[in-house]
Amino acid sequence: MKWREELSAEIERLRPDRVFVLTDSNVSPLFHWDGTVLVVPAGEESKSLDILAGVWEDLSSLGATRRSLFVNIGGGVVSDLGGFAAATFKRGIRFVNVPTTLLAMSDAAIGGKTGIDFGGLKNEVGAFRMPERVIVDASWLDTLPQSQMREGLAEVVKSALLGSEDVYGELLNLPETLTAHNVGHAAEWSARFKEDVVAHDPHEKGLRRILNLGHTAGHAFESLAARVGKPIGHGTAVAHGLLVALRLSERLTGLTPGMADEYKQKILNRFYPALPPECRDVPKLIGIMAHDKKNPAVGEISFVLLRAVGEPVEAVRVDEKILLSDGCEGN
Amino acid sequence: MKWREELSAEIERLRPDRVFVLTDSNVSPLFHWDGTVLVVPAGEESKSLDILAGVWEDLSSLGATRRSLFVNIGGGVVSDLGGFAAATFKRGIRFVNVPTTLLAMSDAAIGGKTGIDFGGLKNEVGAFRMPERVIVDASWLDTLPQSQMREGLAEVVKSALLGSEDVYGELLNLPETLTAHNVGHAAEWSARFKEDVVAHDPHEKGLRRILNLGHTAGHAFESLAARVGKPIGHGTAVAHGLLVALRLSERLTGLTPGMADEYKQKILNRFYPALPPECRDVPKLIGIMAHDKKNPAVGEISFVLLRAVGEPVEAVRVDEKILLSDGCEGN
Numbered sequence: 001m002k003w004r005e006e007l008s009a010e011i012e013r014l015r016p017d018r019v020f021v022l023t024d025s026n027v028s029p030l031f032h033w034d035g036t037v038l039v040v041p042a043g044e045e046s047k048s049l050d051i052l053a054g055v056w057e058d059l060s061s062l063g064a065t066r067r068s069l070f071v072n073i074g075g076g077v078v079s080d081l082g083g084f085a086a087a088t089f090k091r092g093i094r095f096v097n098v099p100t101t102l103l104a105m106s107d108a109a110i111g112g113k114t115g116i117d118f119g120g121l122k123n124e125v126g127a128f129r130m131p132e133r134v135i136v137d138a139s140w141l142d143t144l145p146q147s148q149m150r151e152g153l154a155e156v157v158k159s160a161l162l163g164s165e166d167v168y169g170e171l172l173n174l175p176e177t178l179t180a181h182n183v184g185h186a187a188e189w190s191a192r193f194k195e196d197v198v199a200h201d202p203h204e205k206g207l208r209r210i211l212n213l214g215h216t217a218g219h220a221f222e223s224l225a226a227r228v229g230k231p232i233g234h235g236t237a238v239a240h241g242l243l244v245a246l247r248l249s250e251r252l253t254g255l256t257p258g259m260a261d262e263y264k265q266k267i268l269n270r271f272y273p274a275l276p277p278e279c280r281d282v283p284k285l286i287g288i289m290a291h292d293k294k295n296p297a298v299g300e301i302s303f304v305l306l307r308a309v310g311e312p313v314e315a316v317r318v319d320e321k322i323l324l325s326d327g328c329e330g331n
Numbered sequence: 332m333k334w335r336e337e338l339s340a341e342i343e344r345l346r347p348d349r350v351f352v353l354t355d356s357n358v359s360p361l362f363h364w365d366g367t368v369l370v371v372p373a374g375e376e377s378k379s380l381d382i383l384a385g386v387w388e389d390l391s392s393l394g395a396t397r398r399s400l401f402v403n404i405g406g407g408v409v410s411d412l413g414g415f416a417a418a419t420f421k422r423g424i425r426f427v428n429v430p431t432t433l434l435a436m437s438d439a440a441i442g443g444k445t446g447i448d449f450g451g452l453k454n455e456v457g458a459f460r461m462p463e464r465v466i467v468d469a470s471w472l473d474t475l476p477q478s479q480m481r482e483g484l485a486e487v488v489k490s491a492l493l494g495s496e497d498v499y500g501e502l503l504n505l506p507e508t509l510t511a512h513n514v515g516h517a518a519e520w521s522a523r524f525k526e527d528v529v530a531h532d533p534h535e536k537g538l539r540r541i542l543n544l545g546h547t548a549g550h551a552f553e554s555l556a557a558r559v560g561k562p563i564g565h566g567t568a569v570a571h572g573l574l575v576a577l578r579l580s581e582r583l584t585g586l587t588p589g590m591a592d593e594y595k596q597k598i599l600n601r602f603y604p605a606l607p608p609e610c611r612d613v614p615k616l617i618g619i620m621a622h623d624k625k626n627p628a629v630g631e632i633s634f635v636l637l638r639a640v641g642e643p644v645e646a647v648r649v650d651e652k653i654l655l656s657d658g659c660e661g662n
Contacts, residue, residue, distance in 0.1 A: 056455070091444065
């Protein structure tokens with residue numbers, strides 16, 4: 001497999017004194033590694049202080065030093081947890097991510113955001129710390145159920161909308177069943193695209209904010225669904241958020257009319273379930289968006305929009321009235 | 332007090348949405364603060380995961396955001412713990428250190444090394460994260476017992492040897508009783524000196540290593556003393572380590588003969604107790620030094636030495652034979 005060769009080359013280049021692999025209970029049966037492997041339970045629950053302390057303990061008792069290398073093989077939970085463990089063990093040791101899910105390849109494993117959940121809040125504790133390298137090997141994708149592929153697809157679509165008409169074209173023409181073969185190229189492109197954006201803005205002070213496309217409304221959908229006891233996946237939420245952003249872009253920033261509908265027919269409706277929230281929820285959704293911590297000022301709702309595919313416009317302030325009038329056609 | 336004015340100015344400049352002060356049970360009675368103050372028990376035991384989790388919990392439940400400011404008022408324990416809490420809360424919020432001990436002013440609070448002890452190891456978990464500012468106000472020093480002043484003095488002497496003949500001259504002429512008045516100037520100079528060194532080398536890849544002057548032998552003294560059940564303070568250990576470095580500098584790097592003796596008479600003998608280790612311990616000390624993780628290669632013992640006061644020479648490899656023959660005159 002490609003990832004093994006690239007990882008060997010990376011180890012050759014970095015010359016660590018020891019290598020420690022972190023993975024989860026879903027991924028560990030999928031590969032063999034001659035060396036130390038730490039396995040955490042699969043699932044978001046592993047992004048906890050207890051599990052983190054266990055990783056620190058293992059590193060410490062197994063003799064990891066400042067010259068050791070940590071390798072996170074898994075989805076976003078593994079790279080978030082393992083990246084944070086590496087960022088803080090002996091004030092920081094080097095790490096490499098080998099993402100195994102579409103979401104991790106296109107988003108979570110890239111960009112140096114690491115962390116754990118704490119006090120019931122996601123990523124409440126963490127650090128910015130860049131991996132030495134992210135090794136993207138699309139062949140992992142054939143180990144995933146379709147539901148997880150679809151959850152990951154939304155971030156790939158987002159990146160394509162931000163950065164490449166060609167890749168977006170590929171995505172509009174995907175067959176029903178997602179495979180390493182048909183989304184692999186877009187996944188690898190998406191990883192490199194995010195790396196480029198982050199390299200220009202590691203601490204999210206400017207350019208990196210474009211990655212928020214689809215997330216303003218997406219987060220609101222996600223929060224509201226959780227509140228009413230019908231939680232939806234992050235990918236589903238973002239996929240619906242992208243439609244809102246495309247509709248607003250047609251209205252406000254000159255995106256060619258019809259693109260939002262094309263997205264809805266060819267991507268949203270084919271890969272994602274409809275949302276529980278209905279028209280009467282629009283004011284509530286607006287309330288949630290008004291409290292998004294990424295807004296430039298409290299109460300001002302700001303969106304990343306598009307002039308065209310590949311031409312994002314950052315931080316467009318959108319009046320609540322427009323959202324109210326647009327909200328129902330949107331979904 | 333000067334620190335209050337400077338802190339107000341800093342808050343004015345940084346415009347945080349909230350300010351959280353962290354201090355310990357020794358320091359909290361010494362000042363009043365209109366606002367949220369988190370108090371941890373005084374002592375190294377507070378550099379623990381439990382106490383850290385408590386600080387995260389408090390920040391979270393009190394509504395700290397990414398725009399909040401953390402202010403660490405205390406000695407090295409407070410700035411190490413509080414700096415790490417700030418470095419990791421919501422992936423990093425800004426913090427300011429207000430060191431209240433001589434050791435923290437001259438060393439611990441400066442340079443961005445933060446962390447906690449874990450699994451019985453000092454600073455096993457932590458991060459490099461620069462404070463927005465270190466506010467050095469020597470008037471805190473008059474709140475300290477003489478023993479703690481002396482423990483802190485060693486790092487001030489070290490900085491002076493590395494960077495200023497004038498300040499070193501002041502230190503050679505200190506009266507027996509240390510006060511804010513007589514060491515304040517050297518303490519403030521020492522803080523700025525370390526800031527300059529660190530600014531050139533934040534991650535300890537080059538220049539910053541000069542700050543290790545006196546620490547190669549110092550750490551060995553400290554470890555051996557702890558092992559034989561007669562622990563000594565870090566300052567005492569470094570003060571004795573500085574004598575070893577000065578003697579080696581006379582022999583190997585051209586330091587004017589007599590300077591080591593002058594240091595011994597005017598500083599070491601006046602402010603520090605003799606060490607438990609004796610001549611027969613020299614081979615053991617060498618063994619400990621050979622395992623220092625800061626050596627360029629395993630088994631090679633490397634020292635920072637001086638050509639003159641203010642002219643350090645980094646990473647001089649010293650043969651064990653020289654250490655064996657020199658070891659006993661040294662102490």
